Amino acid sequence: MNNNFFFPSRRQVLAGLVAGAGSLALASCAQTGEPLKHYDTIVIGAGLSGLYAARLLEEEGASVLVLESSIRTGGRIFTLDDVPSKPDAGGMEIGQMYARARSIVSDLNIELSAFPSSPSGMAINYGAHTTTMSEWGEWQHNPLSEPLKKIPPFALMRSATPNPNPLAELDSWLEKDAQKFDVPLADYLKTLGDNDITREMINISLQGNSVDHISMLGELRKARVGQFERSNGPSEMIVGGASRLPEAMANNLISPIMLEKKVTHIKRKGNRSIITCADGSKYSAEYVICTVPYTVLKDIKIEPSLPTLQQQAINEIPYLPATVFYFTSSEPFWESDGLPPTMWTNSIIERIFALASTDQPVAIFWGLINGNNALLFDKMAYAEQVQTILNEMKRIRPASAGKLTVHKIHSWTAYPHNKGAWAYWKPGQIKKFGAIYHDPHQSIHFAGEHTATLSAGIEGALETGERAAFEVLGV
Ligand SMILES: Cc1cc2nc3c(=O)[nH]c(=O)nc-3n(C[C@H](O)[C@H](O)[C@H](O)COP(=O)(O)OP(=O)(O)OC[C@H]3O[C@@H](n4cnc5c(N)ncnc54)[C@H](O)[C@@H]3O)c2cc1C
Numbered sequence: 001m002n003n004n005f006f007f008p009s010r011r012q013v014l015a016g017l018v019a020g021a022g023s024l025a026l027a028s029c030a031q032t033g034e035p036l037k038h039y040d041t042i043v044i045g046a047g048l049s050g051l052y053a054a055r056l057l058e059e060e061g062a063s064v065l066v067l068e069s070s071i072r073t074g075g076r077i078f079t080l081d082d083v084p085s086k087p088d089a090g091g092m093e094i095g096q097m098y099a100r101a102r103s104i105v106s107d108l109n110i111e112l113s114a115f116p117s118s119p120s121g122m123a124i125n126y127g128a129h130t131t132t133m134s135e136w137g138e139w140q141h142n143p144l145s146e147p148l149k150k151i152p153p154f155a156l157m158r159s160a161t162p163n164p165n166p167l168a169e170l171d172s173w174l175e176k177d178a179q180k181f182d183v184p185l186a187d188y189l190k191t192l193g194d195n196d197i198t199r200e201m202i203n204i205s206l207q208g209n210s211v212d213h214i215s216m217l218g219e220l221r222k223a224r225v226g227q228f229e230r231s232n233g234p235s236e237m238i239v240g241g242a243s244r245l246p247e248a249m250a251n252n253l254i255s256p257i258m259l260e261k262k263v264t265h266i267k268r269k270g271n272r273s274i275i276t277c278a279d280g281s282k283y284s285a286e287y288v289i290c291t292v293p294y295t296v297l298k299d300i301k302i303e304p305s306l307p308t309l310q311q312q313a314i315n316e317i318p319y320l321p322a323t324v325f326y327f328t329s330s331e332p333f334w335e336s337d338g339l340p341p342t343m344w345t346n347s348i349i350e351r352i353f354a355l356a357s358t359d360q361p362v363a364i365f366w367g368l369i370n371g372n373n374a375l376l377f378d379k380m381a382y383a384e385q386v387q388t389i390l391n392e393m394k395r396i397r398p399a400s401a402g403k404l405t406v407h408k409i410h411s412w413t414a415y416p417h418n419k420g421a422w423a424y425w426k427p428g429q430i431k432k433f434g435a436i437y438h439d440p441h442q443s444i445h446f447a448g449e450h451t452a453t454l455s456a457g458i459e460g461a462l463e464t465g466e467r468a469a470f471e472v473l474g475v
Pocket of ligand 1: 044045046047048049050067068069070073074075076077089090091092093094095261262263264291292293296300322324412417418420421422447448449450456457458459460461
């Protein structure tokens, strides 16, 4: 058996059937002369969008091959099973309105639960001083101008966003009328008396590189989706970690999933597509569903070429740089300094969230660095990153000195299978690419969260897997 194959229980039994279904070979491999295995559909990427597309196609009797470049399934769903309390490095919150996710969870007998609660409140560090969110408004070191002083730094952007949200429906962001908002978010900061301080604060929690390079329309869309997702109550988590979802989906497929198969070339030849991987292996299919992020897709050669505008979208739509890190504390330093364990800081470590487990109110700390600070942090060697986290924590929270252990640092930007946390829109890009950003190209159909219309995150990925599968099925 090929070591690259991921063959869990049910698949082991059915693998023979699949091999039969996939043997209708007309083309042959140039290197070996052996016939290429042919499938109805090849899915590129075993993240949620790819696994869901494969699941739906299989339900309709199609033969499917899933090719995945990394050593695991799940993509941006990534439970760190080797870190205490098994935190998630990627997607973890399942919204109450995640219809597809909830339906799959229920079909596969996966358990959801409420997030266990951690201590409330937030410490806010600005420069050399630290306070609490409740005292921020009156704090002597609060650098904001008088009308803004009462707004916590992470909520400043919301104050600059048109309210109520002008997007009536989840897909209103694609309507012509909405294009007037497809301008830099920075334009709206003028209402806040835009200055370097507000910009710096907004950039810390911004889901983009800077307020000048992010579209207000993209942010309105996110806010509209968020409003919908929260409309029925708080998000939940997957018991045992979010990776249990893609793992169960993979286990439940009949189709083979080949790991460590980095697709480099998709070529249409006659009535079939020939897929080439970095190791020289080739596979053939009638249809292709390509779920890889644009950051990676731009390096896959597609023949015949994509229309110019679509290729431009792939090359230019940016991804949020993000790095996450995890540490534990041997003692509750937050009880010694009297500040909440969760913290916002304008230093390079940006945001620290205290995560609870079922038996501990603070089981582990999750750090999240976004945008330009993530790029700066990523330039450091691992040992320097660890030291930076410890030094910054010691500077801001002296009571933590000598008590912290850093367990893991994961850069989504440096991770070669994603090269970024998620796609966002630059000013003007929705107007330019909104009508074509997930158009099929001959027999290639595009999926992945970056191609979602109505939802975002986990549900967005599933929405696109479903759309691409339906496109292939012609329904
Ligand atoms: C830090 C972080 C926190 C998040 N939190 C949440 C949350 O709480 N709730 C929520 O709803 N969403 C959240 N998300 C978003 C959610 O995780 C993603 O939207 C979703 O998992 C994306 O799925 P996907 O299938 O579109 O892409 P991916 O999961 O990225 O799947 C693409 C797959 O393609 C593979 N691949 C790449 N290149 C190739 C190639 N050349 N050949 C073959 N395979 C290739 C990749 O390895 C990957 O497995 C978060 C994301 C991040 C990064």
